[in-house]
Each structure stands twice: as structure tokens, then as C-alpha cells.
Amino acid sequence: MRFTYIYFILVILFLVGCGIETTMEEVEASSIKTNPISERKTNIEKRSAITPTASALNNSVKLLNDIIDLEKRIVDPQTNEENNELFNKKNDLKISIITENINIGMKQTEIIHLLGTPNVIGISPMNGQEVWRYDFVNVEGYVFHENEHFQEMGIVDTVDIDGLKRDKLSMQLFLNWKGNTLSHIVNYDKHEEDIREYRVFENKEVREVILSQM
Missing domain, CATH: 1.20.5 (Single alpha-helices involved in coiled-coils or other helix-helix interfaces)
Known part of the structure; x- marks a missing residue:
């Protein structure tokens, strides 16, 4: 018993x-x-335990190595002048990380493994969806902030055009989410003398436009 x-x-x-x-x-x-917006980054970090696919990881590593190699050669050590052709090539390689590896329907853990945790997490003023923003800075210590009103509301919506024009940023990436699924991609970068927008809609339609002439 x-x-x-x-x-x-x-x-x-x-x-x-x-x-x-x-x-x-x-x-x-x-x-x-x-959880509220202020706690989301902590939760995101806890969820980053999924290993990315080998092909995506290899592609990203190769592209990053190519970028590092170009960065070493962009400025002529003798004249201290920047090679515009190499600068544009470097930015094209950076945006190819986005176009070749980030797709509609991906999960948050997959994005974290490719890009790390976002610089800012907030909401879209258009539909209230969660938005992640990644700032690819060229100048160490450079930080871009939304205006005070947007910060108070937790809105992430403003493009740092000035930072892109002045080469403080090489790219600025916005990712919109429906729950845990990527639903919208927008990336901004400087190409030649222009600011370029690369956008992927939920139906996977791709659009590229020039936002401003320098």
C-alpha cells in the first residue's frame, strides 16, 4: 500500500x-x-535561442567580410581622400544583407540572429503595429532620437535623412511586425548623391525610390 x-x-x-x-x-x-514597449527588448533577448540557417549565416559573414575589406581601402592613406566608388560599393554590399537575407514572414528570433537586437522598439503611428529600428552608424557614438512627442508615445517613424546625408549613418532599417511575423520592410541608405528607399510590402511587392537629391 x-x-x-x-x-x-x-x-x-x-x-x-x-x-x-x-x-x-x-x-x-x-x-x-x-508586455509594455519598455520591456520588449528584454523579452526579445530571451527568445534568441534559434540557430540561423547555415546559408543565411554564411552569406551574411561573407558580405560583412567584404564590407570590412572595403572600409580599409575607402580612404587613401596618402591623400586622406575618400574613394567615392568604393564608398558606394560598400553601401551596396550593406543593403544586399537586407535584400538577400531578410524576407517577409521571418520570425523575430531569425532577425535577431542576423542583425542583433534593434536600436529602438516602438509602434507605428499608422496601424499600431510593433516596429523595430536598426541604425547602421558610421560614426562611433552617433545616436538618432525621435522627436520628444513621438518618444513619449513610443512611436518609431522618423527617418534620419540628415544623418544619412552627412554619412553619420550608412543605413536605417525599419521592420514592422504582425505578432512575431515580419510584415513590412523599409530600408534607407545613401547611394551616390541620393537617399534611396527600399521597401517590401506584406504581399512581397518590392519598391525602390529616390527620396531626395543632394
Whole structure:
């Protein structure tokens, strides 16, 4: 009898443990929706345990190595002048990281493995969807902030045109989310004397336009 009783207790404890584990998984999966904006980056970092595909990782590593090589050669060490052709090629390589590796339908953990955690997390003023912003800075310590009103509302919507024109930034990437799924991609970069917008809609339609003439 005593053995049967102990066995019964162990079975109950096992079932309760399974229930707690399932509940914790459900809470973790829904945390990005229920927690306020200020806590989302912490939750995102906890969820970055998925290994990216080998092909995506290899492509990114190769592109980054090419970029680093170009950065070493952009400024002539003798004249201290910048080679515009190499500068444009470097920016084209950077945007190819976006165009070749980031696609509609990707999950947040996949993006984190490719790009790391975003610089800013907020919401879109158009539809209230979650927005991640990545700032690819050229100048160490450079930080771009939304205007004070947008910051108070948690809105992420402003493009740093001035920073792009002055080469403080090489690119600025905005990612919109429906839940945990990427639904909209917008990237801005300086190409030659222009600011270029690369946009991918939810239906996977791609549009490229020139925003400003320098």
C-alpha cells in the first residue's frame, strides 16, 4: 500500500510539473504582445535561442567580410581622400544583407540572429503595429532620437535623412511586425548623391525610390 501511495504522489507531481512547464512556454510565447514597449527588448533577448540557417549565416559573414575589406581601402592613406566608388560599393554590399537575407514572414528570433537586437522598439503611428529600428552608424557614438512627442508615445517613424546625408549613418532599417511575423520592410541608405528607399510590402511587392537629391 505504501509503495502504491508513493507512486500515486509521484505521478501527480509529474503531471503538475508538465502543466507548469506548458504554462511557462505559453507565457513566454505571448510576452512580446502583453508586455509594455519598455520591456520588449528584454523579452526579445530571451527568445534568441534559434540557430540561423547555415546559408543565411554564411552569406551574411561573407558580405560583412567584404564590407570590412572595403572600409580599409575607402580612404587613401596618402591623400586622406575618400574613394567615392568604393564608398558606394560598400553601401551596396550593406543593403544586399537586407535584400538577400531578410524576407517577409521571418520570425523575430531569425532577425535577431542576423542583425542583433534593434536600436529602438516602438509602434507605428499608422496601424499600431510593433516596429523595430536598426541604425547602421558610421560614426562611433552617433545616436538618432525621435522627436520628444513621438518618444513619449513610443512611436518609431522618423527617418534620419540628415544623418544619412552627412554619412553619420550608412543605413536605417525599419521592420514592422504582425505578432512575431515580419510584415513590412523599409530600408534607407545613401547611394551616390541620393537617399534611396527600399521597401517590401506584406504581399512581397518590392519598391525602390529616390527620396531626395543632394
